Amino acid sequence: QVQLKESGPGLVQPSETLSLTCTVSGFSLTSYGVNWVRQPPGKGLEWMGTIWNDGSTDYNSALKSRLSISRDTSKSQVFLKMNSLQTEDTAIYLCARAESTPLGWYYFDYWGQGVMVTVSS
């Protein structure tokens, strides 16, 4: 069945770079896009960016200068790298598969459980 699982360090120092991995199973990254979404403690959801099935990317303009999303299709993994972390980047980071059709549907049909990242010295 379809699964997504995030992994990465739980604690990152301010000004350093965050590296996260989303390992997927049950589908191919060449058939579906994967998105990163984050949720600060007690707050709402923020879309960070996507890597489409063709490998192209789209980023939230608010994060674009700090964010990079890539993938390794042979390992079924999607990577997030974000630099210059600050305390306000403390959040749960989630990856989600995107379902889309030419009919105009586009939504996140499967989500990982998320990984908590704390930015603190």
Place this chain on the structure above:
Amino acid sequence: DIQMTQTPSSMPASLGERVTISCRASQGISNYLNWYQQKPDGTIKPLIYYTSNLQSGVPSRFSGSGSGTDYSLTISSLEPEDFAMYYCQQYDSSPLTFGSGTKLEIK
């Protein structure tokens, strides 16, 4: 960026009650609107996509409607498992944006 204003932010309700959650976009989004449910353990699942399409496996007591800038999610008769957070999301234009969420609580 398109701002999504979701109301109410919290809603006490009773089992069996009919509830409606609203989502207003800062500009027209051509029905490109999804709804998600987040359980207290953090699990997120899609409920409704493209305004009114029910995701497979989601009970028929959930429904969505709307057009232009105004959209809504209705639960016709609340079950215990429906007490959770609900978020709308627009995908008309990048960046994709979510509403601030509605916490459905037991009255």
